[in-house]
Amino acid sequence: MxxxxxxxxxxxxxxxxxxxxxxxxxxxxxxxxxxxxxxxxxxxxxxxxxxxxxxxxxxxxxxxxxxxxxxxxxxxxxxxxxGEGQDPKPIRDPLLLRLRAAAVVGTDGLDAELRRHLTVHQQQLDEYTAIEARDFPAETSAQENRLHHTVLRAGIALETFWVDWLSEALAALTPPAS
Amino acid sequence: MxxxxxxxxxxxxxxxxxxxxxxxxxxxxxxxxxxxxxxxxxxxxxxxxxxxxxxxxxxxxxxxxxxxxxxxxxxxxxxxxxGEGQDPKPIRDPLLLRLRAAAVVGTDGLDAELRRHLTVHQQQLDEYTAIEARDFPAETSAQENRLHHTVLRAGIALETFWVDWLSEALAALTPPAS
DNA sequence: AAGGCCATGTAAGTAGTTACATGATTGA
DNA sequence: TCAATCATGTAACTACTTACATGGCCTT
Structure with a gap:
């Protein structure tokens, strides 16, 4: 709620x-x-x-x-x-599920989907970092400002995670043709 | 679905x-x-x-x-x-919302909640890394195995993000008493 | 025969999604 | 006056959550 x-x-x-x-x-x-x-x-x-x-x-x-x-x-x-307590919700991510399913029924079409997500997350990351550069150029000591910045950094870190992980997943999907 | x-x-x-x-x-x-x-x-x-x-x-x-x-x-x-396409869902996280709300109405009780989440995510991270050590001791070339490992690494990276970010958020909440 | 656990379900409520409806205002 | 856009809503549906119900099996 x-x-x-x-x-x-x-x-x-x-x-x-x-x-x-x-x-x-x-x-x-x-x-x-x-x-x-x-x-x-x-x-x-x-x-x-x-x-x-x-x-x-x-x-x-x-x-x-x-x-x-x-x-x-x-x-x-x-x-x-x-001040209310609320446990973190367990993960429920269709893309991770797709990878696991692909391990059973094959990876057809997954490659394109991973690339598409990579683009989306990269764009979001760019947007966040632009906002950070614009709105939080230097550290201030105002509490409100620091909290806003902390929230934004969560967004940046999450998008960074996705970009990194998707790159890794793409590599795992297409092993080097040795 | x-x-x-x-x-x-x-x-x-x-x-x-x-x-x-x-x-x-x-x-x-x-x-x-x-x-x-x-x-x-x-x-x-x-x-x-x-x-x-x-x-x-x-x-x-x-x-x-x-x-x-x-x-x-x-x-x-x-x-x-x-092979079906599905856009990543936008973030919907109560804890981030609490931080933003705290910037307006005050941070009462938030500190404890952040610490609690930190504990939960640290435990989950420990569990995942234990599974990784047990089930994926060395890189294998089996496709299925590599996909499973990639999914697990997503979990590890996500929990790592939370642990890092929560530590940072706690620091932002309680500024150094200088 | 009683309690505990295994196992499968029903019912009711909440939150979120998708599609559509309606009126007001503004500019070509 | 027509189309686009601003603005507020309704309706129907799906997914998920919470609480409860029912029966079978095993042990003491």
């Missing part, structure tokens, strides 16, 4: 409408939590019903922009949730 | 009953795909209905062990799936 807390965090950083949130979930928020606009609108409704956020009093009609901000109860709930 | 293919892979590696599969999903299969016994029994039923696997003809009653094996259609389906 992390989506509501992702939304609370985003709204505390900056009050937004549903569509703005969707855009932010495609960018910076998306580095650690992804969500579609359908999920976001549904959850905004729930959070409003629960009294954790409110819409700026304005338009009752449909295609109209609706801006939300966090209420004190919402902030308290987020603060409570930060 | 990877669970059926995880089961097909497991059954091809070794025909099993539902409970045996559950145990294997807690061990080696679980390194890349986790599943509970409820998921497994349901999916076994679907795969049998679909003619991809069959139960060894035996017991019609409830508390009785039922052994499954893969039919030719099942093997063909798995082979097809291996």
């Amino acid at each position: 992390s989506l509501p807390h992702a939304i609370l965090t985003a709204l505390l950083e900056k009050p937004s409408s549903g569509l703005e949130l969707t855009r932010r979930f495609d960018k910076s928020i998306g580095f650690f939590w992804s969500a579609t606009h359908q999920q976001i609108y549904r959850e905004l409704g729930r959070l409003e019903d629960g009294g954790l956020i409110e819409a700026l009093p304005q338009p009752p009609s449909r295609g109209q922009r609706k801006e939300y901000r966090v209420l004190p109860d919402g902030r308290a709930e987020l603060s409570r949730w930060v | 990877s669970l059926p293919h995880a089961i097909l892979t497991a059954l091809l590696e070794k025909p099993s009953s539902g409970l045996e599969l559950t145990r294997r999903f807690d061990k080696s299969i679980g390194f890349f795909w986790s599943a509970t016994h409820q998921q497994i029994y349901r999916e076994l039923g679907r795969l049998e209905d679909g003619g991809l696997i069959e139960a060894l003809p035996q017991p019609p009653s409830r508390g009785q062990r039922k052994e499954y094996r893969v039919l030719p259609d099942g093997r063909a389906e798995l082979s097809r799936w291996v």
